[in-house]
Amino acid sequence: MDEEIKEEIKKALAEGIRFDGRKPLEFREITVEKGVVETAEGSARVRIGKTEVLCGVKMEVGTPYPDTPDEGTISVNAEFLPLASPDFEAGPPGDDAVELARVVDRGIREAKTLDFKKLCIVPGEKCWIVNIDICTINADGNLIDASGIAALAALQDTRLPKFDGERIDYHEKTEQKLPISREPIPVTVIKFGSSYIVDPSRIEEKTMDARLTAAVTEKGTICALQKGGDSPLTMEDVNRMIDIAVEKAAEIRKKLREA
């Protein structure tokens, strides 16, 4: 069944057409809303077409890792809630959810989006831990890009709760924002035969040959990569796909800055 659909998708793509009428390198409508969850220290809702994710940041005070005693840390987790798709099941995160969380984590970490040193409270004893949780509301393709954008927007929205050196008062948010200096945005490019597309729909994801996610910084550098799918990529594929990711990231960045 999927094989037949794949052939149809490829045939249409050869003529530059997608099932939903988009051009190969066209995103669906993206909307970013910040400050949407009352109980979180920072939050964002991102919609890409009918895909919708909610990201919330919860701050916590913990002990720094022994090898980085003067740094705080982040933790990214994704929940593919059964609410969001008939294909998702209740239970601990599966391979897809873990991969997504790790790709988002890498994009944020490797761009040095947050100054981890500024998240240290008492070296070797106390530091801020930034918990970033991504929850799916409706899964209709391209969850990686939606989640990466939501995570960044939620971090930008975060205000630290009051901390008196012993306990956090979650009911009182301070004016203090997170030390953010970078803006990594993940863009996933899909390969179908000899065609490339962005922002895959659910059926395009199911039938693709391969995908490459690149997190792109505001300087246009690449700060994380993840190749997925069963087919290999040639050097030329990578070359073209990165160009596409860099170009699309700039467009998304504009959207995010308006939010």
Place this chain on the structure above:
Amino acid sequence: MSYDKRIDGRKFNELRPMTAKAGVIPNADGSAYVKMGKTEAYASVYGPRNLFPKFLQDPEKGILRCRYNMMPFSGAGERVRPGGSRRSKEISMVTEKALLPVLDLRQFPNSVIDVFIELSSTDAGSRCAGICAAAIALADAGIEMKDLPLAVAVGKVEDKILVDLCYDEEAYPGEVADIPVAILPRTGEITLLQMDGEVTKEQLMQALSLIKEVAPKIHQIQVEALKSRFQDYEAEE
């Protein structure tokens, strides 16, 4: 001690601001979003669909399966660890019982109706918001229902009987009783009844009678959500 004025300024028989919307999750067969004060619940319904593992199937009737879950950032305090707790297990079960009486599961042999309730933000009353949302989602899925269940907490703070407690009232440093209740508005029958706290029988009956006052308001918000969903359909066609 006398509780003369509610913390958030409401009257004792006044609900928190409530909104509802049907059809918020396109992938689901039916879905809804309900906001009661600062408590926000999503519900989606998948099914009736084939039940697996197969040994659970009953050729006489289908089953209803509910899952209540808090998103990790939905608590007012620390992060809620994902993966469920004894609390969420119990709430899932009582939610199932709250909805069950309105369904005719004999229509769906070997099948399951899955109801997933997710809280994105909580400030007390989350199981009630979840039940209100689930009821709308079931109707939105086109599943035959005898009635549209609704739920709200009633209770007592010090000497006052009141409705729809917020978190600050639940945590009030004095005598507090919190009584979540689900009813079938057509018959007034009770399908969920729990309590934390201590009351006299008279206070309990007085609290339960408060439901009659507010149920029509909640019912109307649920019905309006479904109606405007239906209008959306008409507009699309």
